[in-house]
Amino acid sequence: MATVTIDELSKRYAGGGEPAVKAVSLAVADGEFMVLLGPSGCGKSSVLRMIAGLEPITAGTVAIDGRPVNHVPAKDRDIAMVFQSYALYPHMTVHANLAFGLRRRSVPGDEIDRRVRGVAEKLGLTPFLARKPHALSGGQRQRVALGRAIVRDPKVFLFDEPLSNLDAALRVSTRNELIKQQHELGTTTIYVTHDQVEAMTMGDRICIMNKGEVVQIGKPLEVYRNPADAFVARFLGNPPMNLLPARLEQAGDRTIARFSDVAVELTAYPISALKPYVGGPVTLGVRPEDLYEVPPPAIASRALQIAARVLAVEPLGAETLLMLTIGGAGPEIIARVGRDTNLRTGGDATIALDPNALHLFDPTTTKAIARVA
Amino acid sequence: MRLWLNHLRRTPLLLFLVLYTIVSGGPFLWVMSMSLRTTPEIFDDPYALPVRLHWEKFANAWTNSNYGTYFWNSLIVVVTAVALVTLIGAMAAHCLARYRFRGSRLVRFVILSGMILPPQLLILSLFQILLDYGLYNSLAGLIIVYVATQLAMTVYILEGFFAQLPQDLFDAARMDGYADFEIFWRITLPIGLPAIFTTVTLNFILLWNEYLYAVVLLTDDEKRTLPLGIMHFMGGHQLDVGMIATGLMIAIAPVILLYALFSETMIKGMTAGAVR
Numbered sequence: 001m002a003t004v005t006i007d008e009l010s011k012r013y014a015g016g017g018e019p020a021v022k023a024v025s026l027a028v029a030d031g032e033f034m035v036l037l038g039p040s041g042c043g044k045s046s047v048l049r050m051i052a053g054l055e056p057i058t059a060g061t062v063a064i065d066g067r068p069v070n071h072v073p074a075k076d077r078d079i080a081m082v083f084q085s086y087a088l089y090p091h092m093t094v095h096a097n098l099a100f101g102l103r104r105r106s107v108p109g110d111e112i113d114r115r116v117r118g119v120a121e122k123l124g125l126t127p128f129l130a131r132k133p134h135a136l137s138g139g140q141r142q143r144v145a146l147g148r149a150i151v152r153d154p155k156v157f158l159f160d161e162p163l164s165n166l167d168a169a170l171r172v173s174t175r176n177e178l179i180k181q182q183h184e185l186g187t188t189t190i191y192v193t194h195d196q197v198e199a200m201t202m203g204d205r206i207c208i209m210n211k212g213e214v215v216q217i218g219k220p221l222e223v224y225r226n227p228a229d230a231f232v233a234r235f236l237g238n239p240p241m242n243l244l245p246a247r248l249e250q251a252g253d254r255t256i257a258r259f260s261d262v263a264v265e266l267t268a269y270p271i272s273a274l275k276p277y278v279g280g281p282v283t284l285g286v287r288p289e290d291l292y293e294v295p296p297p298a299i300a301s302r303a304l305q306i307a308a309r310v311l312a313v314e315p316l317g318a319e320t321l322l323m324l325t326i327g328g329a330g331p332e333i334i335a336r337v338g339r340d341t342n343l344r345t346g347g348d349a350t351i352a353l354d355p356n357a358l359h360l361f362d363p364t365t366t367k368a369i370a371r372v373a
Numbered sequence: 374m375r376l377w378l379n380h381l382r383r384t385p386l387l388l389f390l391v392l393y394t395i396v397s398g399g400p401f402l403w404v405m406s407m408s409l410r411t412t413p414e415i416f417d418d419p420y421a422l423p424v425r426l427h428w429e430k431f432a433n434a435w436t437n438s439n440y441g442t443y444f445w446n447s448l449i450v451v452v453t454a455v456a457l458v459t460l461i462g463a464m465a466a467h468c469l470a471r472y473r474f475r476g477s478r479l480v481r482f483v484i485l486s487g488m489i490l491p492p493q494l495l496i497l498s499l500f501q502i503l504l505d506y507g508l509y510n511s512l513a514g515l516i517i518v519y520v521a522t523q524l525a526m527t528v529y530i531l532e533g534f535f536a537q538l539p540q541d542l543f544d545a546a547r548m549d550g551y552a553d554f555e556i557f558w559r560i561t562l563p564i565g566l567p568a569i570f571t572t573v574t575l576n577f578i579l580l581w582n583e584y585l586y587a588v589v590l591l592t593d594d595e596k597r598t599l600p601l602g603i604m605h606f607m608g609g610h611q612l613d614v615g616m617i618a619t620g621l622m623i624a625i626a627p628v629i630l631l632y633a634l635f636s637e638t639m640i641k642g643m644t645a646g647a648v649r
Contacts, residue, residue, distance in 0.1 A: 014473075054544050075550040087541035091563045101549035148549075 002065045002155035002188050004028040004051060009060035011046045011212075020046045022212040023060065031186045033179075035203030037193060039235070043212040044192045048158050051190060053077050064155060075104075080149035081158040084165065086141045088133040094120070094144050095129040101152045119151040122181075139170045143177075150181065157182070159191040163198065175202060196236050200224065208232050230283055230366040233359060239288050239321060241359065242333040246284040248277045257284055257358070260330035264304050268356045273370050283366070285359035288321070291335035293343065295352035303352040308333075310347050315339065324351060407618035415614050430619045438616065440623055442595060443602030447624075450512050450598055451580045454519035459573055461520065462527030467561045469528065470535035471543060481532075487525030492585050495522075500589060510592045518590060519580050527572045534568035535561060570638040578628050599624040 005028070011021035021043040028034045036044040049055035051062050053074030061068045069077055080101070088097050098116045107115075120126045123143045133141055142162065149157055162178075163171045179202055182189050193199055199206045200220045207217045208231075216228035227233035227241070234240040246259035248266075255266045255274045266274060295303040311332065312323035322335045322343060335351055343349050360369040407415055408430065409423045434440045468474075469481050499518055500509070508514030538561070546556045562569070584600040591597055597605075603620040606613040 049544075052544075052548060054547065074544075074547040075552060079548065081545070081548045083541040083545060085539055085541045087539065087545035089542065089545075089560065089564075091566075100546075104550035104555075148545075152549075 003030050004156055004188060004190065005061075005063040005066070006047070006051070007061045007063070009047060009050060009062065010058045011043070011050060011055065012058045018212070019058065020212055021050070021058075024209070024212075024214050025060075026207055026214065026217065028188055028190060031188055033182055033189045033191065033202060033204045035191045035193060035199040035206040036209060037196065037199040037203075037206050037235075038209035040194055042209045044194075044209050045160055047209075048081075048160055048190060048192045051156075052079055052081050052158050077156075078154050079156045079158060080152050080154040081160065082145045082149050082162045084161040086133075086145040086162075086165075088141055088144055088148075090133055093130050093132055094125060094136070097133070097144055098147050098151050101148065105152075115151050119147045122150075123147050123177075138166055139174060142166060142170075142174055146178065146181070150185065153187075155188065157187050157189040157191075159189065159193075161193055161195075162191075163193075164195070178202065196238065200236070208235065210235075226368070226371070227285075227359065228368055230285065230361045230368075233285050233361070233368070237287060239334045239336070241285045241287050242291075243361070244284045244286075244326075244331050244333070245363070246282055248274060248280065248282055250278045257282065257360070259284060260326045262304070262306050262326065264353065264355050264358065266355065266358065266360070267302070268358065269360065269369065269371055274360070277360075277362075277369070281363045282369070283361040283363050285361060286333070286353060286357060288334045288336040290354050290357035291333070291337075292352040292354075293322075293335075293337040293341055293349070295354070299354045299356070300352075302355060304355055306351045306353055308349050308351050310343050310345055310349050313341070313343060313345050322349070322351075324349065404618045404621055407615060408622040410615055410618075412613050412615035415618075427615075430615065431623065434616060434619045434623060438602070438605060438620070439594065439597075440599075440602055440620060443597050443599045444623065446512060446596060447581060447598040447600075448627075450515050450519065451577060454516045454523070454580055455573055455576045457516070458520045458523045458527050458576055459569060462524055462572065463531055463562060463565070463569060464557060465524070466528045466531035466535050467557045470532045470538075471540075471561075481528075484528050485525055487522065488529065492522065496585065496589050499586070503590060509590060510596060512591075512596060515587060515590050515598075518586050519583070522586070523576050523580065527576065530572050530575075531565065531568050534565055538564055567638055570635050574631055574635045574638075577631055581624070581628050 004026075006024060006026040009021060009024045009026075010019050012019040024043070024047055026034070026047075036047060038044045046055060050057050053069070053072065057070050061070055063069065064077065064079075089100065092100065095116055098119060099112045102112045102115065116129075117126070120129055123146065125140070125143055125147060128136060128140060128144075133144065136144065142165075145162065159178075163174055166174055175198060191198075191202060203220055205218060206220050206223055208215045208223065210231050216223055216232050218226075223232065224236050227236065230243055234243065244259045246257045249256045249258060249263075253271065255269065255271055255278065256263050257266055258264075292299075292303065306326060307328070308324040308326050309328045310322055311325055314321040314323070316339075318339060320337050320339055320341050322337055322341070323332060324335055325332050328348075337343075361367065362369060403420070406423055407419075409426045409428065410421075411427055411430070414421075414424070435444075465484065469477060469484075503509040503514045503518070506514075508517065542560055542564075543556055546560050551559065582600060583598075587598045587601050588604075591601065594605075599620075603617055603624060606616045606620060
């Protein structure tokens with residue numbers, strides 16, 4: 001059990017111009033499951049490796065339980081890590097792989113065997129204890145890698161994209177297994193991924209990184225509903241949020257956003273928040289699921305009807321994605337509608353939009369405009 | 374019909390292989406047959422097969438001609454040198470493959486440049502150095518020279534292999550609590566075994582047959598290695614061809630044995646990573 005506190009952490013690699021990690025600060029509570037999410041090259045793995053002690057820290061501090069560990073070698077940090085490649089020792093059996101870390105800590109032999117068998121039982125690895133990694137399937141290897149971390153009972157778990165080498169079905173079951181194990185053990189966990197579904201489903205909180213910086217930290221749904229900037233808005237959600245250039249206009253005590261030939265009243269934003277942007281450009285965001293072929297009764301009264309042309313229809317089974325162009329020649333947007341839509345490629349459509357679900361972003365900084373004054 | 378065509382297509386390859394076997398195996402078989410014949414018999418008809426097998430020549434060479442001593446000298450020198458060069462070379466290769474440190478490129482360049490320099494260029498200075506340190510005409514001196522000269526090739530082969538081992542393995546071992554030397558000992562060495570077998574076999578063969586350094590750096594008969602012992606039968610005025618052949622057979626027996634045992638592992642080590 002431990003807290004992990006990162007303060008102004010930076011990393012500059014030799015020969016690289018831009019720092020890979022720029023003054024990242026993050027506090028992970030005891031027993032929390034924190035997900036570091038971001039596109040590849042955003043510095044999330046570098047942060048993880050610095051916490052692990054595998055990478056020297058350029059600036060800032062990493063503290064475990066309030067104690068700075070910048071100069072504590074990896075082997076003494078009492079952290080276990082699961083690697084994307086699993087990194088199982090190919091010349092050792094599953095049993096020896098699981099026992100390797102305990103052996104170094106001079107745990108008595110019978111205690112090692114008891115713990116190894118306990119973890120193997122828990123993860124369904126008992127039949128494979130005498131096998132070597134090359135004789136295991138991808139999913140089994142993944143479980144050995146997880147077992148190797150669990151068996152040591154460390155203060156902190158670090159995961160570096162541990163599911164990305166698994167096929168889709170196995171990924172879902174392993175994801176659930178991981179969540180279950182973490183809940184049972186209650187060990188503080190930092191999990192790196194570029195997969196937003198993993199982040200949304202696994203994390204108590206997620207920390208979204210871009211270009212070496214933390215963009216937003218929060219509970220998954222909170223971040224999804226209130227993205228801090230246009231990057232987060234598009235990164236979370238699949239298909240991503242539609243972003244449209246718009247202009248704000250004042251009409252009496254109402255503020256109106258105009259894009260293409262559409263004018264929509266911004267009811268969810270206080271006038272004071274929008275004042276600086278009136279008469280100028282903003283970026284307007286709307287999630288594909290907030291566009292409707294037939295608006296549900298709850299929002300029907302306030303829904304705004306938009307004329308559009310269907311560019312493409314992608315039936316996904318449970319739902320259908322529509323590629324649309326507003327007004328027939330305007331910007332392209334994606335809508336997520338029910339599976340039994342009658343709309344066809346090339347046809348005209350009227351799409352309903354919930355004005356309360358609109359997001360506004362500053363066009364220069366791309367930061368979200370606050371909904372509360 | 375098709376079977377015949379297939380055979381016909383393979384004929385050139387087969388011819389080449391037969392020719393190659395004759396060229397490489399012929400001399401060996403010739404020396405083997407000579408090793409069981411006496412010198413007068415050989416001078417009578419060099420290419421004849423042995424009429425009577427003179428096995429006693431082997432016992433003769435071993436006892437009367439001091440071959441036993443040469444053999445043990447060779448064994449001591451080569452086994453010690455191979456063990457040392459493997460250990461030192463593996464440690465150097467591990468460091469060069471695993472760690473980025475200031476001057477690593479220079480260290481690699483200096484070590485590998487040892488492969489380029491011909492022994493004739495080094496022999497005078499080595500002679501002087503060994504003389505200065507009182508190691509001239511000693512097996513220890515020869516062992517040191519052998520370790521130094523074989524280090525380049527050993528590091529070259531092992532580094533290539535070690536560099537291909539995924540970094541995650543080493544990171545995992547560090548997370549498991551192991552220090553650098555333990556990681557080398559428990560991860561790099563066991564996983565790198567095919568490459569290590571390769572260097573052991575190659576070094577053993579090369580050093581077992583090494584002549585130039587041995588002839589310059591050893592003078593006492595009691596300290597000679599096998600290749601020098603064979604020269605023993607080449608006097609200024611006479612040439613005991615029969616005994617030279619017997620000596621050669623004794624000399625190459627361990628090499629053949631080693632190659633027979635490890636040839637497969639050796640080839641695996643040399644081609645590792647070539648095909649993924």
